[in-house]
Amino acid sequence: MTVETIKDILELTRRLHANLADKLKRAARDTQHEKLRMLLDYLSQHEQELSRVIALSEEDAEKAALQTWCAEYFDKYPFKLETLGNLDFANMSTDDVLRSLLAVHDRIIDLYRYLSTRAEVSSTEELLNGLLALEQHEIMRMIRDVEKLEDL
Numbered sequence: 001m002t003v004e005t006i007k008d009i010l011e012l013t014r015r016l017h018a019n020l021a022d023k024l025k026r027a028a029r030d031t032q033h034e035k036l037r038m039l040l041d042y043l044s045q046h047e048q049e050l051s052r053v054i055a056l057s058e059e060d061a062e063k064a065a066l067q068t069w070c071a072e073y074f075d076k077y078p079f080k081l082e083t084l085g086n087l088d089f090a091n092m093s094t095d096d097v098l099r100s101l102l103a104v105h106d107r108i109i110d111l112y113r114y115l116s117t118r119a120e121v122s123s124t125e126e127l128l129n130g131l132l133a134l135e136q137h138e139i140m141r142m143i144r145d146v147e148k149l150e151d152l
Contacts (some may be wrong), residue, residue: 003074006124007058007066009115013108014054015129020104022048027089039094039149043101046142057131062137066124070115077111098146102139109135 003012008119028040056065089097112135116128 004069005029005066006061006068006070006115009070009111010058010061010066010131012052013111014058016048016053016087016104016108017051019053020101021045021051023087024089030090035149036090036092036094036097039146040089042149043097043142046138046145050131053134054131055135056094057127061127062065062123064121065127067118068121068124071119073111073114075077094150098143101142105135105139105142109139 001008001015003009017040024044024047028037028044031037031040039053057088087100093102109132112128112132116125116132119125121127
């Protein structure tokens, strides 16, 4: 996928979350460990919801903000959905699953942070800051909920 505009960024991150949700759901079916299955199911639902919220953000965003060019980030920091193919969640520990997801989310957060600091139009900056806050909040929520699962 060629990423040139903020609209492309939203599509990329929406697809990323949807792909993670599918991969986590398949891994939940494939694992024999009950605790891991519960974690993977939860995380799958979480990623699916993030995908849905990003799609709604795109629908609500101003057209001018969506058409803002941003290709320079990907020239410096390439990011491909295919890298998710190497993640074998069904055979990971719960700590490894969380670590892997945090690494993906950290890349998305870095992307939004980088772009928001370079936004020249307030509507673009507001959109990116909203998405940045969403990702940061969801990471904290995910960590909190996984810690509760570990206490079981």
